[in-house]
Amino acid sequence: MKGRKPIPKEIAKLRGYFRPSRHKDQLAVSGIDFVYNSIPDAPSGMSKYAAKIWNEQLSQASKIDGYLAEIDLPLFEIYCNTYADLMEVKDILRKEPMQYKDANGVVRINPLYNVQKTLSKDFANLSSEFGFSPSA
Helix, strand or coil: CCCCCCCCHHHHHHHCCCCCCCCCCHHHHCCCCECCCCCCCCCCCCCHHHHHHHHHHHHHHCCCCCCCEHHHHHHHHHHHHHHHHHHHHHHHHHHCCCEEECCCCCEEECCHHHHHHHHHHHHHHHHHHHCCCCCC
8 A cells, every 4th residue: 555645735834734854845856956076166257265265165065965056056156256355355454444534534434344344244144045154
């Protein structure tokens, strides 16, 4: 005997006993190529920081089958470029003072600190998107 026919995912959700482990979505994973045991080359034109994180993160993620799909790579490229921009801003800020006086003598904070803050938030959000942060 085969047993009962499984209840469709939509009905299980409506009834309140949907379990992802038992109701796999075959449409979502069929035909998708995953990054596994090989690292795709970094896109041409990436900065040294972006290419570095591309290789480091993908070498770790490629060890787990199904962790990253080929379809994730464009967003992953944005993740890498955001990291590169953040590192470049940090390099500039190491050489410049945090505050400066404008033409009127008013002390102002270097606007690159706001850029750094925005890039840090963007990088943290993208890290969570890929599950690269411990809290994700």
